[in-house]
Amino acid sequence: MNLELKEGRPQETDGRLEKEIRCYEFLDRLDIKYYHVDHRDMAADTMEACEAIDGVLGCTICKNLFLCNRQKTAFYLLMMPANKPFKTKDLTAQINSARLSFADSDAMQNFLDITPGSVSVLGLMNDKDRVVRLLVDKDILNDEYIGCHPCVNTTSMKIKTTDIFDKFINAVAHPKTVVELPWYE
Numbered sequence: 001m002n003l004e005l006k007e008g009r010p011q012e013t014d015g016r017l018e019k020e021i022r023c024y025e026f027l028d029r030l031d032i033k034y035y036h037v038d039h040r041d042m043a044a045d046t047m048e049a050c051e052a053i054d055g056v057l058g059c060t061i062c063k064n065l066f067l068c069n070r071q072k073t074a075f076y077l078l079m080m081p082a083n084k085p086f087k088t089k090d091l092t093a094q095i096n097s098a099r100l101s102f103a104d105s106d107a108m109q110n111f112l113d114i115t116p117g118s119v120s121v122l123g124l125m126n127d128k129d130r131v132v133r134l135l136v137d138k139d140i141l142n143d144e145y146i147g148c149h150p151c152v153n154t155t156s157m158k159i160k161t162t163d164i165f166d167k168f169i170n171a172v173a174h175p176k177t178v179v180e181l182p183w184y185e
Contacts, residue, residue, distance in 0.1 A: 003056040005037050010155070015040075019113050023122050023150035027159070030167050035158040036150070050082065054147060057158045061147035062140055064119040066108055066132075067091075070099035075111060078179075079121055079146075080137035085184045094179045095135065113151060120149040121164060122157075124172045134169070136176045141165070 009024035010016070027034055037056045039049070054060050065078040065086060074097055080086065088100040108114050111131050112123030124132065140146065145158050159168075169176060
């Protein structure tokens with residue numbers, strides 16, 4: 001497969017889902033510069049695929065976890081480095097929520113208009129009622145770029161970290177909570 005990094009929105013819209021197109025339109029309205037790489041024959045759902053895509057992007061697609069409490073009354077989108085291990089016990093005390101688990105696909109669809117494997121900070125543009133709380137591992141903030149998906153996992157994007165947290169997050173009114181997750185050997 002020939003992966004190619006291109007600036008801005010894809011020229012070809014045939015076969016793209018409406019939610020993907022909405023991401024590009026939203027970013028364009030905010031005057032956010034971004035790059036994309038299409039990988040329609042290789043969904044970014046394995047570490048090997050992500051590594052190949054990361055190489056083309058020139059940055060790492062961050063790990064995005066969609067979590068909820070046991071009662072399914074509180075929902076969280078956690079952004080963290082892709083290679084950092086995640087243990088719920090490291091997060092629960094920091095956000096004052098016990099018994100975190102992965103939220104189900106129905107909640108993903110209802111709140112963020114995404115499906116498993118496509119979780120992305122860009123999904124917050126679809127959370128009009130601001131149900132989902134954004135959690136960001138502090139190490140993400142050190143990178144110049146964030147790699148993410150436009151609500152589908154057949155295209156990946158490269159966006160300046162400052163544009164995500166200064167422009168995009170303000171526009172979707174989802175303030176970030178910075179957390180510190182440990183590195184494990």
